[in-house]
Each structure stands twice: as C-alpha cells, then as structure tokens.
Amino acid sequence: MTTIPVLEARGLTRSFGNVRALDGADFDVHAGEVVALIGDNGAGKSTLVKALSGNLALDSGSILFAGGEVDLNSPTQASSLGIETVYQDLALAPHLNAAQNMFLGREIPKPGFQGRLGFLDNKSMRAKSRAAFDELGATVRSLSDPVGAMSGGQKQAIAIARAVAWAKGVIFLDEPTAALGVVQTKNVLETIRRVRDKGVGVVFISHSMPHVLDVADRVQVLRLGRRVATYEAKKTTVEELVGAMTGALDGAHS
Amino acid sequence: MTTTQVKPLTAGTAGTPDRTSSLRQLMQVQSFQILLVLLAIFLVFAALAPEVFPTWGNVRQIIQNVSILGVLGIGMTFVIVTSGIDLSVGSNLVFSGVVAAKVMQAMGDAGWGTAAVGILVAVGCGLGWGLLNGILIAKAKVPPLIVTLGTLGAALGLAQVITGGVDIREVPAVLQDTIGYGNVPGTTLPTISLVALALILVFAVVLHKTRFGLYTFAVGSSEESARRVGVKVDRQLISIYALSGALAGVGGILSLSQYGTTAIAGQSATNLNVIAAVVIGGTSLFGGVGTIFGTVVGLFIPAVLQNGFVIVGVQPFWQQVAVGAVLVAAVYVDQRRRAAAARGHSSKTEGRKRLFGLRSS
Numbered sequence: 089m090t091t092i093p094v095l096e097a098r099g100l101t102r103s104f105g106n107v108r109a110l111d112g113a114d115f116d117v118h119a120g121e122v123v124a125l126i127g128d129n130g131a132g133k134s135t136l137v138k139a140l141s142g143n144l145a146l147d148s149g150s151i152l153f154a155g156g157e158v159d160l161n162s163p164t165q166a167s168s169l170g171i172e173t174v175y176q177d178l179a180l181a182p183h184l185n186a187a188q189n190m191f192l193g194r195e196i197p198k199p200g201f202q203g204r205l206g207f208l209d210n211k212s213m214r215a216k217s218r219a220a221f222d223e224l225g226a227t228v229r230s231l232s233d234p235v236g237a238m239s240g241g242q243k244q245a246i247a248i249a250r251a252v253a254w255a256k257g258v259i260f261l262d263e264p265t266a267a268l269g270v271v272q273t274k275n276v277l278e279t280i281r282r283v284r285d286k287g288v289g290v291v292f293i294s295h296s297m298p299h300v301l302d303v304a305d306r307v308q309v310l311r312l313g314r315r316v317a318t319y320e321a322k323k324t325t326v327e328e329l330v331g332a333m334t335g336a337l338d339g340a341h342s
Numbered sequence: 343m344t345t346t347q348v349k350p351l352t353a354g355t356a357g358t359p360d361r362t363s364s365l366r367q368l369m370q371v372q373s374f375q376i377l378l379v380l381l382a383i384f385l386v387f388a389a390l391a392p393e394v395f396p397t398w399g400n401v402r403q404i405i406q407n408v409s410i411l412g413v414l415g416i417g418m419t420f421v422i423v424t425s426g427i428d429l430s431v432g433s434n435l436v437f438s439g440v441v442a443a444k445v446m447q448a449m450g451d452a453g454w455g456t457a458a459v460g461i462l463v464a465v466g467c468g469l470g471w472g473l474l475n476g477i478l479i480a481k482a483k484v485p486p487l488i489v490t491l492g493t494l495g496a497a498l499g500l501a502q503v504i505t506g507g508v509d510i511r512e513v514p515a516v517l518q519d520t521i522g523y524g525n526v527p528g529t530t531l532p533t534i535s536l537v538a539l540a541l542i543l544v545f546a547v548v549l550h551k552t553r554f555g556l557y558t559f560a561v562g563s564s565e566e567s568a569r570r571v572g573v574k575v576d577r578q579l580i581s582i583y584a585l586s587g588a589l590a591g592v593g594g595i596l597s598l599s600q601y602g603t604t605a606i607a608g609q610s611a612t613n614l615n616v617i618a619a620v621v622i623g624g625t626s627l628f629g630g631v632g633t634i635f636g637t638v639v640g641l642f643i644p645a646v647l648q649n650g651f652v653i654v655g656v657q658p659f660w661q662q663v664a665v666g667a668v669l670v671a672a673v674y675v676d677q678r679r680r681a682a683a684a685r686g687h688s689s690k691t692e693g694r695k696r697l698f699g700l701r702s703s
Contacts, residue, residue: 143570164572179570181563183630184556192560193572195553206552236563 092155094119094289095171095258100139100149109135111313112149117258117289122280124300124321125293127310128333133293134176136310137260140291141173142166153257164193170256176263178247182236186228187217189235190250220253221245224279241272248279258289265299277303297326309333372624372675373636379668380643387650394653402530404649408641409538410435410600413593414616415637416545417472417586422620423549424562424582425629426479426486430471431590432612433497438467438594440501440604443510452514460514464595465588471497472587476580486583494613501606510604522599534596541592545585546634558582562629615644618665622672628680643668 093116102110110132117123127133138144140151142160150157153169160166166173180189191213197203214231221228226245228238235243244264251259261280265273280303284290294300300307301321309317309332317332330336388396414431421428442464449456471493478489513522524533549555557578560568569575597605621627622643623636648661 163570167572175570179564179567181560181567181630183559183563188556192568195556197553206554208553208556
C-alpha cells in the first residue's frame with residue numbers, strides 16, 4: 089500500500105523494571121484494512137495496544153496519526169482522534185444498562201439550561217444505541233436492564249457496538265472471540281469486515297490462526313517486544329505464522 | 343415479604359420504556375419492599391396503641407428525630423454507591439458544630455448575622471474534612487475504611503482539643519427558635535425536617551437524573567471501566583466525599599440548633615446508624631446500586647421501632663436487636679441478588695427453583 093497509514097508506531101520502547109515489554113516495536117495500520125496482530129504470550133501485544141490507545145506512557149519512540157506525530161497520553165485523547173479499543177474484559181459497567189454504557193463518558197445533555205445542570209437526554213441516547221445495535225445486527229434484548237445480567241455474547245456485542253460507534257480512525261479488538269461460541273464468533277468476524285468497509289482501520293488481536301487468516305488483510309507478528317514479520321494474509325499459512333511467532337523461521341522472511 | 347423477587351436497580355431506571363410492567367418492577371425493588379416492612383411495623387404499633395402511636399404529634403416526633411440522620415444519609419448513599427464508606431460523618435458533625443459554636447460565641451450577639459456565619463463555618467468545616475477524605479482516597483489510594491476511620495478519630499479529637507472536652511451550650515436563639523424546634527410557619531411540620539426534606543429531594547434528583555449521579559453509579563459499578571471511557575474517577579470520588587463532609591457540616595449546625603449544645607459525646611454511633619439505614623434501604627455495600635428513597639425508608643425503620651417500643655412499653659433496648667436483624671436480612675437479600683446476577687439467572691426463577699427443590703445446573 090502506498091497511502092499514509094492512519095496509525096503508525098515507530099520504535100516504541102517500554103520497560104517494566106528489567107523486562108523490556110516493547111523493544112523498538114513498529115506497527116502500522118491503514119484506513120479500511122484489517123491488520124491482525126499476533127504473537128506468543130508475553131510478546132508485547134497488549135502493551136502495544138495500551139500504548140496505541142493512550143493507556144501507557146512510553147520510554148521512547150513515536151506514534152503518528154494520519155502522518156502527523158501525536159502524543160497519546162490518555163484514553164480521552166485517543167478517543168478524540170477516533171481511536172477506540174475493545175478490551176478483553178470489555179470495560180463495561182455491569183450495573184448500568186446498555187444505553188448508559190454506550191454513552192458513558194460521552195453523554196448527550198438535555199438541550200439548554202437543563203443540560204447545563206447535568207440532566208441527560210436519555211431518550212435520544214437510547215434511540216441512538218438501538219440504532220447502533222441494529223446496524224451491527226447485535227441482539228441486545230433490553231436497553232434498560234443492567235448489562236451485568238446479560239450473556240457474554242450480548243456484553244461483547246455492546247462493547248463492540250460502543251467502540252464501532254465512536255471509532256472514526258482505528259479500532260483495536262483485543263481477543264474479541266476468545267470467549268465466544270461459533271455463531272457469535274462468526275458475527276464478530278462479520279462485524280470486523282463491515283467496520284473495515286466503512287473505512288476504519290481495524291486491529292485484530294487473536295491467538296486463533298484460522299480466524300486471523302479468515303478476516304485479516306495483513307498479519308504483523310510480534311516477538312520479544314518487536315515486530316519480526318509482516319505477511320499478506322492471502323499469501324501465508326498457519327505454519328508460517330506459527331514459525332514467525334516462535335522464532336523458528338528467523339531470518340527466513342523480512 | 344418475598345425477598346427473592348429482586349431485580350438490580352440501575353441508575354435512572356425511572357422512565358423505562360415499558361410502563362406496563364412498571365408496577366411489578368416497583369415491587370421487585372428492595373427499597374419498596376423495605377417500605378412495605380416499614381408500613382407493616384407502623385400498622386402493628388398503630389393496632390397496639392391506637393390512641394397514641396398513629397397521631398400526628400407522635401409521627402411528627404419521629405420525623406423530627408430522623409431529620410439530621412436524613413441529611414447525613416444523603417452523602418452516605420452517594421459514598422456507598424461508589425462502594426466506599428464514610429465512618430467520619432459523626433465526628434465531622436461534632437467538629438463542625440464545635441467550630442461554628444466557637445465562632446458564634448466569639449461574635450457575641452444572637453442575631454441572624456451570627457447565625458449565618460455559623461452556618462457557613464459549619465458547612466465549610468464539614469467540606470474541609472470531606473475534601474481531605476476524598477483526596478486521601480482518590481489520590482493517595484488509601485482504602486476509604488481506613489481514611490475515614492482516621493478522620494473519625496482526628497475530627498473528634500480536635501473537637502475535644504478546641505473545647506477542652508466541655509460542651510459549648512451557647513447557641514444563638516434564632517437558630518434554636520426557628521430551625522431547632524420551630525415549625526414551618528403556618529404548619530406543624532418541624533423546620534429542621536423541611537430543611538432535610540429539601541436536601542433529600544435535591545440530591546435524589548442529582549443521584550438519579552444527572553450526569554454526576556450516573557458517574558457515581560459508574561464508579562461504583564466498575565472503577566476501571568469508568569476510567570477507561572474517560573470518566574474522571576478521582577475527581578468524582580473527591581466530589582462525593584466532599585459532599586458527604588459538607589452535609590455532615592449541615593448536620594452539625596442542625597444538631598446545634600436542635601439540642602442547643604455541641605453534644606460532643608452524643609454522636610459516637612451516628613456513622614453506624616446512618617450506614618445501617620443506607621444498607622437497609624437497598625444500597626449495596628459493593629457499589630453500583632442504591633437509592634436516596636431507600637435510605638430515607640431505612641432511617642425510619644429504627645426510628646419507628648424505637649418510638650413504638652417505648653409507647654407499647656417494651657424495653658427500648660429491643661430496638662437495637664430488631665434493627666440488627668433487619669440489617670442482616672437486608673444484606674442477605676442483596677447478596678442473593680448479586681449471586682443470582684453473577685450466575686446470569688434472574689433471581690426470580692432462582693427463587694422458584696429453590697422453592698420447589700430444583701437444583702440449577
């Protein structure tokens with residue numbers, strides 16, 4: 089690809105004590121593509137995602153958004169750039185309902201003076217939540233029940249719908265299919281394609297190689313805090329990916 | 343009371359779209375179940391002492407007695423919804439009252455000017471302790487139980503240092519005559535109760551209808567999730583403990599007005615009484631669930647029991663036994679509900695299964 093990546097990381101370094109979680113890691117994702125980020129446990133995937141979503145301070149390295157260098161030091165700042173993350177634990181408030189979770193931190197105030205006093209326009213937040221869930225084909229049965237009482241699949245759907253609704257640039261999905269059944273997994277992969285087709289850059293972190301090859305356009309492999317390989321998903325195999333992850337193919341591919 | 347039919351109450355459930363089942367939902371909310379308990383207690387005493395108990399004079403007495411606790415209960419509900427605790431409210435009340443009394447004593451006269459300064463001083467002192475609590479909890483990450491246990495001791499100790507351990511009994515007459523035991527003009531409603539009621543209504547709206555309230559529930563539900571979506575959790579916690587402190591300051595001036603003394607030794611169990619009322623009212627100690635309405639009902643149960651036992655001639659010490667039982671029962675209900683929610687069942691079907699001896703998988 090010749091375009092400028094929507095999000096690019098150059099030489100990110102971060103140490104926790106003596107452990108170098110990121111050791112000069114590079115990463116890039118373009119608008120309208122799905123990049124799978126894979127690597128063994130401890131390769132630095134989660135650390136990289138944290139850094140790119142504004143949840144981690146870096147020792148060195150630079151992050152470029154649409155070609156311009158940015159300083160991502162809070163989740164709020166990342167969201168203002170249109171970078172959203174679906175965390176492994178989903179980051180939902182279990183006692184709040186689906187609509188409240190959807191808009192938490194970004195509530196729509198009532199118009200005029202009431203809004204300035206802190207009153208919220210629950211009606212339009214509910215309507216917009218419903219529209220967002222319908223757009224994804226998510227089966228969220230109730231907007232007024234607390235999400236804590238919902239099934240894992242429904243919670244996942246809410247977390248993904250929330251990220252999709254706000255992501256204008258990049259969306260990170262940290263192992264979104266790890267806890268899901270066959271049908272729900274298919275839905276998530278379908279959602280990923282749909283979001284990509286809207287022109288958003290999707291970063292998909294997974295341990296499941298078949299899912300990676302199924303949905304990704306490119307695959308970037310992390311090992312020991314560094315990007316060791318990038319593959320076109322169509323031209324690679326599970327064996328090759330596993331080889332790159334474990335280091336068995338060192339030097340065999342650029 | 344069927345304690346099994348409980349559904350978690352989320353922030354702002356008032357206004358759910360399907361109004362057909364709203365009555366049934368209402369019955370499943372713990373604060374309404376506890377309201378039924380209160381009504382039952384009331385009816386029992388009314389039947390036992392029909393001449394004395396259900397009269398306005400007696401009810402007025404009960405309302406007056408719970409007013410100060412009601413003001414403290416507002417702040418405590420916010421705090422417990424965040425899954426925190428504020429043990430310092432009683433000491434804070436005493437400290438605020440002592441400082442306000444000292445200032446008013448020094449000013450000398452007994453007019454409204456002095457009283458107004460006293461009110462501001464009391465609220466300011468309360469706010470100060472609340473801010474200290476909040477900053478230590480949110481920024482220094484010391485657990486709320488420990489922070490407020492520390493300020494409980496510190497505030498009470500300083501109050502005794504200031505007074506030398508001797509109560510101040512000079513309180514401006516205007517405060518005592520109007521707020522203390524005066525009535526709202528033209529009625530027989532105690533002024534102190536009107537003050538409490540106004541604060542309760544305002545903060546019930548804040549908790550259940552505004553962004554501040556929503557963030558209170560969000561922080562209590564999952565602090566980390568709230569932080570990640572950009573809620574300023576630290577600021578929210580500091581504001582809530584500051585609110586609790588400021589309301590304790592209000593309680594300080596109300597107590598001065600009502601009793602005409604700083605009553606340094608009189609507030610040693612206030613914190614626990616308020617916490618018990620909040621929990622009886624259905625606010626979960628684990629955060630994320632609660633109502634101001636429930637707290638008000640939770641305050642009336644001990645007060646009505648106390649009053650009723652005296653009237654029907656039972657030793658009033660039984661009140662403590664009864665309140666203890668109600669408290670444990672309320673937390674038991676909350677635990678059942680949480681366990682059912684964690685299993686992903688509605689607690690209602692769970693209750694039926696248990697009732698019919700079926701085991702869930």
